[in-house]
Amino acid sequence: MREAKINRKTKETDIDIELNIDGKGSSKIDTGIGFLDHMLDLMTKHGFMDLSIKCKGDTYVDDHHTVEDIGISLGKGFKEAVGDKKGITRYATIFTPMDEALSMISLDISGRSYLQFNVNFEKDKVGNFDTELVEEFFRAFAFNAEVTLHINIQYGKNTHHIIESIFKGFGRAIDKGTRVQDRIEGVMSTKGIL
Numbered sequence: 001m002r003e004a005k006i007n008r009k010t011k012e013t014d015i016d017i018e019l020n021i022d023g024k025g026s027s028k029i030d031t032g033i034g035f036l037d038h039m040l041d042l043m044t045k046h047g048f049m050d051l052s053i054k055c056k057g058d059t060y061v062d063d064h065h066t067v068e069d070i071g072i073s074l075g076k077g078f079k080e081a082v083g084d085k086k087g088i089t090r091y092a093t094i095f096t097p098m099d100e101a102l103s104m105i106s107l108d109i110s111g112r113s114y115l116q117f118n119v120n121f122e123k124d125k126v127g128n129f130d131t132e133l134v135e136e137f138f139r140a141f142a143f144n145a146e147v148t149l150h151i152n153i154q155y156g157k158n159t160h161h162i163i164e165s166i167f168k169g170f171g172r173a174i175d176k177g178t179r180v181q182d183r184i185e186g187v188m189s190t191k192g193i194l
Contacts, residue, residue: 002178004080008073012065013057019077021178023050031055031070033063035129036137039167040070047171067133071140078145082178085109090188092176096169101156105169108148109177111194115142116150119166123159134163138170 006017027044029037032055044051053074057066082088093106115138121131142149151170156162187194 002081002083004077006073006077006080008069008076010065010069012061013055013069015053015055015057015069015073017070017073017077018050018052019074019081020050021047021078021081021174023048026050028052031066032057032059033066033129035127036063036067036070039163042164043167043171043174045171046168047175049171049174063128063130063133064136068136068140071137072144075141075144075146078141078147078174082109085111085187085194087180087182087184087186088188089177089179089181089184090194092173094169094173094176095154096165096172098156098161098165098168099158101158101161101165102154103156103162103165103169104150104152104154105166105173106150106152107173107177109145109194110148111146112148113143113146114148115139116152118150118152119162120153121159121162122157126160126163131159131163134166 001020001022003020008015025045025048027041029040031037090109096103117135153162
């Protein structure tokens with residue numbers, strides 16, 4: 001099993017994460033931010049990973065530190081769980097419809113950190129959640145997981161649906177990119193290293 005346990009404690013957040021990327025889609029998530037819990041639960045289910053997150057954050061300030069630090073911690077956990085990357089497919093591109101919204105997530109588990117985020121939200125908030133924090137979460141994940149990640153919205157109107165499509169698609173892309181293929185010898189790179 002490819003698993004990781006991460007604890008990150010700062011003056012702003014205290015986070016415990018347990019991740020199994022070879023799971024069945026079970027989650028136990030308590031970030032203190034209801035909308036983020038919902039999105040991470042969707043990601044977990046559609047990504048066939050098992051994920052436990054417990055976070056105490058300074059949400060009395062705002063949600064930024066909590067969202068970013070969870071992205072950092074989850075990225076570090078992913079990097080640890082995926083290990084030496086031997087035999088993994090590495091690449092994945094996933095289109096995910098959510099009613100009127102359609103997202104495209106493309107990733108490369110390359111060892112190179114990059115985020116291209118082509119999403120314009122029509123609303124600044126979904127409930128009490130600042131939509132700009134979606135990009136912050138994925139930037140923190142990509143740079144700590146050392147993956148190249150492209151997130152594009154093809155179209156959509158409902159902000160909740162757009163974000164839901166992104167998180168579902170991201171989970172599905174993680175699942176596809178981390179699949180081990182017995183035809184791959186070593187790592188999927190002509191360099192011999194990722």
